[in-house]
Amino acid sequence: MTDHMPMPKVSRLEVVSTGARRRWTLEEKQRIVTESYGGPRLVSVTARRNGLSTSQLFTWRRLAREGKLSGDGAPALVPVEITPVAAPVSISAPQPTSSASAQRARVGIIEIELGAGCRVRVDRDVDGEALRRVLELLRRQ
Structure with missing residues (x-):
């Protein structure tokens, strides 16, 4: 039989942070994906060299094949023309305004x-x- 002893209280707790998430630019993603197609078994080597997981690189490759890893998804600015709304011309007597x-x-x-x-x-x-x-x-x- 073993003696049950109470567990000692934790006196110190150390939290290890993995750091902030890396933000990859579109150009970096495209460069890394292109590099990963350079030869056989280059996905893991390319991922390791660039500091990302192979699953992330496979996701980027899939998005590139589907055409979703391009700059086309960014919102585009379009020209805007502001014109005043012309009041309708009425031959009859003006009607009183209904409300504000x-x-x-x-x-x-x-x-x-x-x-x-x-x-x-x-x-x-x-x-x-x-x-x-x-x-x-x-x-x-």
Whole structure:
């Protein structure tokens, strides 16, 4: 039979940090992927030489084959033209304005032309994150 002795309390705890994650630029990723195709069994050698895991390098190679490791995925700037909204011409007597909110609704419309006949009109109060997601989806089509 063994005697059960209470475990001593930990008096010191050492935390070992692995450091911050490395951020690889697109050019570095493309260079490393190209280097890994240089000969047989170069994936592990290339990964070791550049300080990354082989699984990460295989992921980059797969993305490159699928065309997803290119600069095309970066958001692009497009020209914007701001034009005033012309008031409709009416021959009849002017109608009284319905409300202040109706007047505000006519002002502040943003029109975004994506090309290929695709045009998006949004109000000035549009949620920026929602608009970004919609434009991203339309740009992919």
